[in-house]
Amino acid sequence: MAVNKLFFRKTIIAGTGLFLCLFLIVHLSANWILLLPEETARELYNSYATTLRENLFIKSISYILYAFIVLHVIYALLITIHNRKAKPQKYVVNHFLQNSTWTSQNMGLIGTMILLFIVVHLANFWVRVKLGMGEIIELDAIGNLDVYEVTFSLFHNIYYVIFYTILMIPLGLHLNHGLKSAFKTLGFYHKKGLRISAKVSLIYAVIISIGFGVIPFFVYLK
Amino acid sequence: MKLDSKIPEGRLEDKWRNYQIKAQLINPANKKKLNVIVVGSGLSGAGAAATLAELGYDVQCFCYQDSARRAHSVAAQGGINAAKNYQHDGDSVWRMFYDTLKGGDFRSREANTYRLAELSAPLIDHFVQQGVPFAREYGGVLVNRSFGGVQVQRTFYARGQTGQQLLLAAYSQLYKMIRAKKVKMFPRSEMIDLVVIDGKAKGIIVRDLVTGELKRYVADAIVLATGGYSRVFRLSTLAIGCNGSAIWKAHKRGAFFAAPSFTQIHPTALPQTSEAQSKLTLMSESLRNDGRIWVPKKKEDIRKANDIPEKERDYYLERRYPSFGNLAPRDIASRAAKERIDAGYGVGRLKNAVYLDFRHAIDKLGIQTIKDRYENLFGMYKKITGIDAYKEPMQISPAAHFSMGGLWVDYELMTTIPGLYAVGECNFSDHGANRLGANSLLQASIDGYFILPNTINNYLAGALEEDIPTTDHIEFEKAEKEVRVIIDRVLNINGTKTVDHFHRELGKVMWQECAMSRNKKGLEKAILQIKTLKDEFWSDVKVTGSGNELNTELEKALRLADFMEMGILMCTDALEREESCGAHFREEFQTEDGEAVRVDENYSYVSAWEYDEGDFKLHKEELEFEFVQPSVRSYK
Amino acid sequence: MKVTFKIWRQENRNTKGAIKEYKVDGLTEDMSFLEALDHLNELLVLKNEKVIAYEYDCREGICGQCGVFINGRAHGPHDNITTCQLHMRSFKDGDTIVVEPWRAASFPVLKDLIVDRSAFDRIMEQGGYITAKTGTAPEANAILIPKEVSDSAMDVAACIGCGACVATCKNASAALFASAKINHLNNLPQGHPEAHKRVQEMTYQMELEGFGSCSFTGACEVECPEGISITNIAEMYAKYTKAKLFG
Known part of the structure; x- marks a missing residue:
């Protein structure tokens, strides 16, 4: 029997989503280097960035990461198109907030905001560091590319600080609903377990979004 | 015409076996050539359709709802009886048979009633196999509870949704056979007339409720499984769409109508609160297992129920019927409630209710046990009334519920029209003058699953040699034309009153004169009143919209037109039966303390009415009690 | 009790529908929501208009036949009930009540509030x-x-x-x-x-x-x-x- 399209797409979204959640933990823990005093932070951060670029294992993981982001987005789009078709006519009055959260009803919109963030974020860092486009990046004292300086100067622009911080709100919302739903989509149905997973998702989302969200401010104030 | 009930020979225990041994068989290759129409998709209809299809017949099944799963069997709450004797409390087929016969006040056939009890045990096996999640003990075995009119525990249940679970099982089997292309399902299709050709039932006229189109269907045999007709009272525990039209049309085409006045008033429904009310919600009789019924000892007592001390409460069922107490049969419990309410002891805003109190049970068994047993009923009560019955007593009141009467059928469930069968509530077969709780699901299921599929061969074997008429046959033409005339007539009256108005008026007359207690004068008056109402309906009703569209108002009007005629027959039957038996209580026939007086020497028969051009002719099927001596039905 | 109903009217599955407004008086709090619609239908008949088509059968919350979207919620403002279990006491005098059929591509509207x-x-x-x-x-x-x-x-x-x-x-x-x-x-x-x-x-x-x-x-x-x-x-x-x- 053919694989159920509805289930298959959801499974891809959940699977890739979980992977992205793991990635965020790694990403955040490294970024907290930025909270250290400048003298230690610059060196540490730059050598960490160099490792990321040059380690073969991490490099291959990063390709999976790109692929998963693309898959996550494409399948979300496919599902959204299908779902729109399944509900072509909307209600004149719909008080959905009385039976569900705003987040759960707007994952697509929130996801689009995050996608926008990712594009800007990649343009700010990835394009410059990896593709070498834009302004030339200097080397630091040890000879690593001074990615710290890139971050430092970016977050001394108040507009970027606000952009980076504000967009951590949709990220948090997306993670909270996405993470706990991913468990369900992947077939985890133990009732007590699901209650725990909901709490874990909330804690995770709060830590990630606030964790990332405070960095621009700290750097700005440095 | 002599009514032949076709009771098989032999001892009571052997009759069904003897019947099966002698019944004709049809070989599988021939079954494929035969087709059967089943009207109704409830427990009996879906059960019959699925089983007939499994046997190899081609089946066409019709229902007026949007899906077979809506049929009103779905609403039965409390349970289904079976003589399994799992509780080791002395139950047996014989005892169940006797309870049912006595519960019906000795107005049903011994052989039919015995067969009902006999087939009850395999029926539970059948439903368990189909995935019905009956209540179970921790050890995994089935649980039972008791019901009214019985001193053993033989009722199987699935929370308070037993009917729903059984119906869904039957519905799922029906769809299994639809998938196998042996059943063709026609939802949103209402049978409007029966087509009889050369004295045999051969087809039906159906109105497609979406397009309004009239359609003709032909078959070798027709099975009516259209349920009860208590909506004649308008306010009842039945679904709003429940109607008597199919059996009434069959009656007008020659099927005898048996014991039409035997209608059961259920003691535990929610009281009426306003004129606009469309429905009285039933609270399962199973509640009487743990609930105690009472009214204040003082008239017009305005205190809150919980403020009335124990010694100022009248537990009237326990007082009047010490051995059965709160589990007295339905007719008796209803009448006792009516007696208290009429005497001025009623409670509630309109003083039309009695209390059903769980405080003692909660104190004794703990709130969790009560929740396990009745949670959804208490939930339902709260949804409707806003009252938490764990904290204060429920208010309940009698309501029209079940019709024991229906099309007269013989032991094979065939009506007086050859080829026309009636199964489930729409026939008169097993319950006599009063049905015991949890016997309704039982009878519907057994008729559909076990009996009809075994008896219909006897007729169909003969049908094999006959030519099947086409739907162009003159009788189809005639029937469809008559239907069209009636529909046009209703639509063109363009009067000043709504269908609901007439239904309310009919309901009032019927509830007043032909419900829990009846008398000669009242019944004679009621017949005249209904006749007047009927004339008024046909000259002053207003139905908007057309016949060629989805028109719910037209549907209601057509059903009501039949109810009015049926009401006249019900009153006629009640008037003719000068005795009190079961649910039929004639005020002229009671003892000094208000108990029913049955008159066996004159009325030990089933009345079977023949339609005769607007009039009704009585035929009697004498009831012979070979194995049981009818006794005074006492629950004291 | 007096309310304004705004109800979806649609002739059949091939025509377009629209919301129509009805002011209804003479309702009581004890009435179920469906009884209020019954009442409205009687008024419509007397005004020589076609009745509103909506579904119901058992009216005790078990058959599953009734179901409309009421004021932005399936089966009305309360959780875990059917339309037939909704009572007018859940609304206030003078309320406007918007009633729409179930919306889904797989549930085409047959007429007014009835879907397939x-x-x-x-x-x-x-x-x-x-x-x-x-x-x-x-x-x-x-x-x-x-x-x-x-x-x-x-x-x-x-x-x-x-x-x-x-x-x-x-x-x-x-x-x-x-x-x-x-x-x-x-x-x-x-x-x-x-x-x-x-x-x-x-x-x-x-x-x-x-x-x-x-x-x-x-x-x-x-x-x-x-x-x-x-x-x-x-x-x-x-x-x-x-x-x-x-x-």
């Missing part, structure tokens, strides 16, 4: 049963079923098939409905032999009918008259995966 839910029947047709002919059953107590198993089967078997889950779901997903039936039958020992086949076939039919996918908004379990939990959907996913891997 036969897609549910077709899902059931694809294995929402246990293949056991009449007469083939073993003794009822021969197969023991632990109380917890029987109880949890009953929790989901309670589904009344009203379609509120689809109606309230932003994706018109029928996942709650399908999972209820699948979990009911697959968890009982009698349903085991066909379990893998059942979950695949029923969910495949669900896809064919054009229902959307589940986003776990949880709206369905709030509107479900029987309060069937969305964890059932997760359980269905698990059963599906198991069926694909081992079936």
